[in-house]
Amino acid sequence: MDRNEEMALAQMRESVEKLGSSTEDYGEKTLMRFLIARSMDPEKAAKMFCQWKKWRAEMVPLGYISASEVADELAAEKFYLQGLSKNGHPVLIVKVNKHFRSNDQVQFKKFVVHLLDKTIASSFKGREIGNEKLIAIADLQNITYNNADARRIITGFQFLQAYYPERLATCYILHMPQFFVAVWRFVCRFLDKATQEKIRIVTNEEQREQFIREVGEEVLPEEYGGRAKLVLLQDVAV
Numbered sequence: 286m287d288r289n290e291e292m293a294l295a296q297m298r299e300s301v302e303k304l305g306s307s308t309e310d311y312g313e314k315t316l317m318r319f320l321i322a323r324s325m326d327p328e329k330a331a332k333m334f335c336q337w338k339k340w341r342a343e344m345v346p347l348g349y350i351s352a353s354e355v356a357d358e359l360a361a362e363k364f365y366l367q368g369l370s371k372n373g374h375p376v377l378i379v380k381v382n383k384h385f386r387s388n389d390q391v392q393f394k395k396f397v398v399h400l401l402d403k404t405i406a407s408s409f410k411g412r413e414i415g416n417e418k419l420i421a422i423a424d425l426q427n428i429t430y431n432n433a434d435a436r437r438i439i440t441g442f443q444f445l446q447a448y449y450p451e452r453l454a455t456c457y458i459l460h461m462p463q464f465f466v467a468v469w470r471f472v473c474r475f476l477d478k479a480t481q482e483k484i485r486i487v488t489n490e491e492q493r494e495q496f497i498r499e500v501g502e503e504v505l506p507e508e509y510g511g512r513a514k515l516v517l518l519q520d521v522a523v
Contacts, residue, residue, distance in 0.1 A: 286313065289325075290317070290320075290325075293320055293325050293327050293330075294313060294316055294317070294320070294327075296327035296328075297316060297319070297320060297327040297328075297330045297331050297334070298316070299327075300327050300328050300330075300331030300332075301331045301334055301335060303331075304331060304332065304335045305335075306334075306335045306338060308334070311415070312414075312415050313415075314414055314415035314416040315415030315416070316330070316334065316415075317415075317416065318415070318416060318450045318451035318452070319331075319333050319334045319337070319450055321450070321451050322446075322450035322451055322479070333447075333450065336447075337447070337448055337450075340447075340448055341448070344394075344395075344398060345398060345402075349399075349402060350395045350396075350398050350399040350402065351399075352399070352519060354392070354395050354399070355392055355395050355396040355399050357387070357389065357392060358387075358392060358393065358396035359396075359518070359519050361383050361384065361385070362383060362517055363379055363380050363381070363383035363384050364377065364378065364379050364400055364517070364518040365377070365378040365379075365380075365506075365515045365516055365517055365518060366378075366403070366404060366407060366516055366517075366518045366521045367504040367505070367506070367513060367515075367516055368407075368503070368504040368513070368516075369408060369504065370420050370499070370500050370501050370504060371498075371499065371500065371501040372454070372499075373408065374408065374417075374418050374419055374420045374454045375404045375405070375407045375408045375417075375419050375420070376419075376420045376422065376500060376504050376505070377400070377404045377419055377420065377421050377422070377518075378421075378422045378424060378506070378515070379421070379422070379423050379424065380424050380426075381423060381424060381425050381428050381432050381433075382424075382425075382426065382427045382428045382429070382432050383432075384432050384434060384437070385431055385432065385434075386431070386434050386436075386437070390440075393437060393440065394440065394444070397440065397441050397444045398444070400518060401419075401444070401445070401449055401452070403518065403521070403523050404419050405417050405419060405449075405452060406523045407521060407523050416451070417452070418451070418452055418453060418454035419452060419453060419454060420454050420455050420456075420457070420500060421453065421455075421456040421457070422456075422457045422459065422500075422509070423456065423457070423458045423459065424459045424460060424509075425458065425459065425460045425461050425462060425465060426459065426460035427460075428462065428465065430464070433464075433465055433468050435468050435471055435472055438472050439472055439475045442472070442475065442476055442480060443475065445480070446476070446477055446480055453480065453483050454483070455483050455484075455485060455499070456483055456484045456485070457485050457486075457487055457496055457500075458484065458485070458486045458487065459487050459496075459509070461486055461488070493510065494510075496509075496510075497509070497510040497511065
């Protein structure tokens with residue numbers, strides 16, 4: 286860590302204290318995620334950190350969302366957790382054609398927390414370091430308008446941006462149909478620049494080969510050019 290980062294961290298800690306909170310239980314790597322997400326501005330990072338702590342205490346009072354609280358979402362069997370990529374990032378796959386709109390917004394938000402927490406936790410054994418990132422793969426093959434749920438997509442990305450800063454390494458989008466392009470353009474209006482820069486839409490063979498190389502054949506399912514089998518999120522023990 287260089288001198289500028291050390292100074293920014295010290296200033297952020299002071300700002301958090303002034304806001305009536307504390308960084309006592311959080312390491313440098315965790316705090317750095319908030320600083321990076323706010324362009325190394327200590328005051329903005331402190332505000333984001335305090336908002337995150339408040340949200341976490343209200344949304345996840347036990348420290349986790351149990352599978353029983355999101356049973357309906359898990360029953361759709363649309364998310365898969367594949368192990369670690371070549372760079373050590375957990376690989377999360379969603380088959381969007383298995384997603385259908387639900388009126389239960391509360392359960393969906395809990396489900397987002399459940400799957401992100403579980404995905405991140407799958408990347409380490411023992412204690413969290415604080416800078417773990419994940420790779421997301423959105424498979425849009427065979428989707429229809431009934432699966433194109435812009436509201437839920439936006440919610441997922443907004444949770445990542447607001448409450449899981451710098452947790453996303455890369456998001457790959459596969460098999461995007463033409464009709465979904467307009468939906469995606471609408472979704473992008475709600476994504477910040479840093480998030481959009483981490484999204485890669487795979488459209489040709491060259492990009493597909495690069496995607497396989499970057500993620501790794503060992504964890505990618507066979508249908509995506511790898512050698513692994515799909516593993517349901519709920520079948521992974523963390």
